[in-house]
Amino acid sequence: MAWVKIDDQFTEQHNVQEAGPLCMALHVAALCYSTRLTTKGFISFSAARRLIDFTGIRQDGVPVELQGVIHRLCVFGFWKPCEKGWQIALQDQGQEERNSAEYRNWRYRVLSRDNNTCQDCGYQDVGLHVHHIIPFAEYPEHRTDPNNGVTLCADCHGQRHGRRLS
Numbered sequence: 001m002a003w004v005k006i007d008d009q010f011t012e013q014h015n016v017q018e019a020g021p022l023c024m025a026l027h028v029a030a031l032c033y034s035t036r037l038t039t040k041g042f043i044s045f046s047a048a049r050r051l052i053d054f055t056g057i058r059q060d061g062v063p064v065e066l067q068g069v070i071h072r073l074c075v076f077g078f079w080k081p082c083e084k085g086w087q088i089a090l091q092d093q094g095q096e097e098r099n100s101a102e103y104r105n106w107r108y109r110v111l112s113r114d115n116n117t118c119q120d121c122g123y124q125d126v127g128l129h130v131h132h133i134i135p136f137a138e139y140p141e142h143r144t145d146p147n148n149g150v151t152l153c154a155d156c157h158g159q160r161h162g163r164r165l166s
C-alpha cells in the first residue's frame, strides 16, 4: 500500500470550495487510483467511469452525471483533458505558501480572534475554514494580514464563493 499526498489545507482551497463536494470526491478517488496503478496522474475514459458510482445521487433535484463532474474538475484546474482521457494537474501553486509558518500563524490568529466560530452562521466545531476576504491568488501582499481573514464553516465558505447548496 502506498499513501496519497493531499495538502492539509486541501478542503479549504478556493478552487475546491468552488468546485464542490462531488468534484472533491472524484478527485480524491482519482488520486488513489493513479497512485495504486502508478499511472502518473493519467485517468483513462474507462477508468474514470469506475472511480465513483454516482448512481442515485442528485444535486438540485437532478441526477448527477459523471461528465458534468469531470467538466467542473477541468474548469477548476484539477484535471486536464488529454488524448485518451484526463491528466490530473499539479496541485495549485499556493500549496507551499499555505504550508509556511507565516501562513499557519495567520490562520491561527484569525481563528482565535473569531473564537473559532463561523462569522456568517455561528457554527462552532471542527473543520472551520479561514477565508481570504480579498483573493489569495490576486493579492499576495495581503495573504497574511489578519484583517484579510474571516472564520467560516464549510457551507458558508462555499456560499461566499457562489456555490449553491441545496
Ligand SMILES: [Zn+2]
Residues within 6 Å of the ligand: 118, 119, 120, 121, 122, 123, 152, 153, 154, 155, 156, 157
Ligand atoms: Zn457558517
